[in-house]
Amino acid sequence: MIKKLAPDYPVSLLCRLLGVSRSSYYYAAIESDEREVYRAMEELAAEFPTYGSRRLTAQIRRDPYKLVVNRKRVQRIMEELGIKCRVKRRTVHTTDSRHSFPRYHNLVRDLEITFPDQV
Numbered sequence: 001m002i003k004k005l006a007p008d009y010p011v012s013l014l015c016r017l018l019g020v021s022r023s024s025y026y027y028a029a030i031e032s033d034e035r036e037v038y039r040a041m042e043e044l045a046a047e048f049p050t051y052g053s054r055r056l057t058a059q060i061r062r063d064p065y066k067l068v069v070n071r072k073r074v075q076r077i078m079e080e081l082g083i084k085c086r087v088k089r090r091t092v093h094t095t096d097s098r099h100s101f102p103r104y105h106n107l108v109r110d111l112e113i114t115f116p117d118q119v
Helices: 011-018 022-026 035-047 053-061 071-081
Strands: none
Touching: 011 022, 035 053, 035 071, 053 071
């Protein structure tokens, strides 16, 4: 509608009358081809199975790919491809058994407890 009337009237006036912003009128959507990103993600996920979205994003931005991607896009593609990073479980050491102090015998191991507060 605006394109038909644009030669006769100002575009800003037509946009205002129809309730459309001028930027929406001039906007031209760019379709992105994500095949390269998908291929790079599959290669990198196979090479680095413990990498998450942040590290994969950093790798895709480097040589040899040099692709422009953000982390949210990488997260979305990881979810679509079913790529999950292997979580490295960290063990929490609560006791230090490698010390030089003497170890004492368990004195109550064979004791039969017969009344409260015996031990």
